[in-house]
Amino acid sequence: MDPAAGMVDKAVAVLANLATIPDGRNAIGQEGGIPVLVEVVELGSARGKENAAAALLQLCTNSSRFCHMVLQEGAVPPLVALSQSGTPRAKEKAQALLSFFRNQRHGNAGRA
Numbered sequence: 001m002d003p004a005a006g007m008v009d010k011a012v013a014v015l016a017n018l019a020t021i022p023d024g025r026n027a028i029g030q031e032g033g034i035p036v037l038v039e040v041v042e043l044g045s046a047r048g049k050e051n052a053a054a055a056l057l058q059l060c061t062n063s064s065r066f067c068h069m070v071l072q073e074g075a076v077p078p079l080v081a082l083s084q085s086g087t088p089r090a091k092e093k094a095q096a097l098l099s100f101f102r103n104q105r106h107g108n109a110g111r112a
Contacts, residue, residue, distance in 0.1 A: 019058035042078035053093035
C-alpha cells in the first residue's frame, strides 16, 4: 500500500467529518478544499471517493456559494461515474448530490 495514498484517504476522512459542522464547511470552502475534494472524487481510492462525495454533499446542501464552487470545479462528470461504479455509500452520496444539483437547477429555472 502506498503510504501517500493512505494519508490522502485519512485527510479526506477528516474533511468529511469537518464538513458536518458550519466552521468546518467554511474552512474547507475558504481554504481551497473544494478543488481537492473534486479531484479525489475523480482520481482517489474507493474510500477516498466515498468520503470526498460525503464532504461535497455537506458543503452543497448547506451553502449555495459552495455548491456553485463545486459545480465550477467540474464535479458532475466524476460524480456521474461514481454514482454508477462506486462503493454503495459512494453511489448513495454521489446520487444524492446529483439529485440536489438537478433540484437546484429546476428550482432556479422556475424563479427566472
